[in-house]
Amino acid sequence: MTAVAAQPGAPPAPRTCPSAPAEAGATLIGMLGPDGRIHNLRTPLEVDADFLAAAATQGPPEARMRFAGRCVEGQCGQWTGHSCGVIERVLDRLASADGPQVAAELPPCTIRANCRWFSQSGGTACRACVLVVTDTRTLAAE
């Protein structure tokens, strides 16, 4: 196999958001387990409207599934102007004394090569990633 080098001066490849809305065309990358942690799929699944409609009968899909989509940077309310604020807040919280325990090992992941959070924070983001539920409204009500 021959590696293809990026052209000097070429724009950076688009990043992938690892906590995207559940929309048709998004990619299902992980499921919330009974241990309260996200378990990444070994094989990602592009979802369609029928899948999402079926999933929504059990509540917001983002409350128990993680989806990936294109990082839209400044078109997203979580964008700080130069980075994704979601993983920054998660890492800040975990740095506090009473934060939950992160994963000891780097979890398997199918989007690491382009992941926005990994590009910002490396393996530190991955070890915290298992704790991130995109839509916590359901969890908060329990």
Ligand code: SF4
């Ligand atoms: S932060 Fe790490 S584990 Fe989470 S989606 Fe990105 S690359 Fe995968």
